[in-house]
Amino acid sequence: MQLKNIESKIYEVRKEKVMLDFDLADLYEVENRALKQAVRRNMDRFPSDFMFQLSKKEWREVITNCDNLPDGIKFSPATPFAFSEQGVSMLSSILRSKKAILVNIAIMQAFVVLRQFALSHKDLTAKLEELEKKYNKQFKDVYEAINYLLQNDKQEKEFKERKKIGFKTKEDN
Secondary structure (H helix, E strand, C coil): CCHHHHHCCEEEECCEEEEEHHHHHHHHCCCHHHHHHHHHHCHHHCCCCCEEECCHHHHHHHHHHCCCCCHHHHCCCCCCEEECHHHHHHHHHHCCCHHHHHHHHHHHHHHHHHHHHHHHHHHHHHHHHHHHHHCHHHHHHHHHHHHHHHHHHHHHHHHHHCCCCCCCCHHHC
């Protein structure tokens, strides 16, 4: 199973990385109806930090932000279930097929890759902030000089483009 394919099915809802029921059903090769039915039969295994149902507003936001959703799903009257990493792991305990185990392993690997990326992103941000603090005076001077030059250039351009009034010579036309 391709990691990129799985990563494209991980969304951010409520500031949490989640996978939606229809994507999981597709990966596990089961009907979405059957997946939801299995989850409803085992609700005690899915506390709110493992799984939650999207509100209509959240669902509209996901539809707006994601262009890779299946067409039939976008217009479904029911909002999907969202599963956190732990919820996806719990799904493998209620879907007991070999396919579910293999898919679950691939999904866990995708979540690990995303977590590592997020951590390296934080490190990079911290390093940039450190550089900014260290060289703040020099950067500030450079930015001010660039802004000054841009403002002067803009004022000169406006002055030249201004339509002259009064007596005009042939050169002015």
